[in-house]
Amino acid sequence: MRHDHLITSKQLSRADVETVLDRAAEIDADPSAVADRHAGSLLGLLFFEPSTRTKMSFEAAMKRLGGDVVDMGSVESSSVKKGETLADTVRVIEGYADALVLRHPKQGAATMASEFVDVPLLNAGDGAGHHPTQTLLDLYTIRENAGLEDLTVGIMGDLKYGRTVHSLAHALTNFDARQHFVSPESLRLPREVVYDLHQAGNGAGIREHESLEEVLPSLDVLYVTRIQRERFPDENEYQKVAGEYQIDLETLEAADDDLTVMHPLPRVDEIAPEIDDTEYAAYFEQAHNGVPVRMALLDLLLSNGGETDE
Ligand code: NCD
Numbered sequence: 554m555r556h557d558h559l560i561t562s563k564q565l566s567r568a569d570v571e572t573v574l575d576r577a578a579e580i581d582a583d584p585s586a587v588a589d590r591h592a593g594s595l596l597g598l599l600f601f602e603p604s605t606r607t608k609m610s611f612e613a614a615m616k617r618l619g620g621d622v623v624d625m626g627s628v629e630s631s632s633v634k635k636g637e638t639l640a641d642t643v644r645v646i647e648g649y650a651d652a653l654v655l656r657h658p659k660q661g662a663a664t665m666a667s668e669f670v671d672v673p674l675l676n677a678g679d680g681a682g683h684h685p686t687q688t689l690l691d692l693y694t695i696r697e698n699a700g701l702e703d704l705t706v707g708i709m710g711d712l713k714y715g716r717t718v719h720s721l722a723h724a725l726t727n728f729d730a731r732q733h734f735v736s737p738e739s740l741r742l743p744r745e746v747v748y749d750l751h752q753a754g755n756g757a758g759i760r761e762h763e764s765l766e767e768v769l770p771s772l773d774v775l776y777v778t779r780i781q782r783e784r785f786p787d788e789n790e791y792q793k794v795a796g797e798y799q800i801d802l803e804t805l806e807a808a809d810d811d812l813t814v815m816h817p818l819p820r821v822d823e824i825a826p827e828i829d830d831t832e833y834a835a836y837f838e839q840a841h842n843g844v845p846v847r848m849a850l851l852d853l854l855l856s857n858g859g860e861t862d863e
Pocket residue numbers: 606607678684687716717778779817818819
């Protein structure tokens with residue numbers, strides 16, 4: 554892998570993904586082997602939007618590598634409230650840390666911020682744009698449960714504003730996965746994402762649907778997403794689609810017994826809790842995989858001054 558910054562999953566080749574996933578599997582098998590590996594290193598956390606899993610798993614990952622974090626804290630308690638620009642904030646915090654993690658409500662914020670810093674910057678979500686570290690843990694979970702070869706994935710819900718979807722769809726083109734996108738017409742994949750997927754050479758493997766029914770039996774993985782209420786310009790538009798595209802045990806009667814159900818979480822009501830204790834459910838495991846996968850990524854980035862060779 555040879556990247557200073559990780560902004561979108563488009564940067565990741567199949568070999569890059571495999572490097573991170575293999576390292577994560579090694580760490581998962583024996584976390585104590587890396588317990589002091591990055592003692593003295595600091596990770597800067599800049600979260601301008603709410604986060605539970607992403608922020609806490611980055612923090613857990615850094616601490617389990619022997620390092621520590623410096624956290625900007627909430628926007629309310631930071632100098633952002635005084636009108637500081639993002640460019641200034643990242644330039645200051647890069648002086649306090651060896652790498653930065655940024656989540657921001659504006660699409661493109663991570664790209665812009667990365668132009669002002671020399672330490673590696675990891676995009677932990679930029680508006681409706683990308684969320685590449687989530688993609689790495691999603692791929693790790695898929696590899697563990699269904700394998701990445703000869704894969705058929707259904708991605709359902711808010712495909713328009715869902716950044717985890719945009720990142721995952723791109724990364725799956727590396728594996729020639731068949732991808733079925735299921736959403737209401739108003740929340741289908743942005744045309745530029747579809748265009749990019751075609752450019753990546755995976756056009757033939759992509760289908761869009763308004764109903765899950767027609768594709769469910771063929772799926773190895775069903776990736777369910779939350780309708781991103783906070784990104785709707787108009788609350789009435791949100792209300793029109795809220796509550797659509799939910800699954801319960803009855804829905805899954807038509808699925809293959811080996812189907813793996815995933816969700817980046819948080820869920821609202823997309824997946825009925827009755828699915829949680831079945832063999833289908835992989836979403837809590839998926840959230841837990843955030844720690845070894847982010848440990849692997851940080852280890853690769855910090856081991857080589859921000860540039861790691863395969
Ligand atoms: C996602 C996000 O923030 O994009 N959550 C996460 O990082 N696991 C998905 C979401 O908010 O729906």
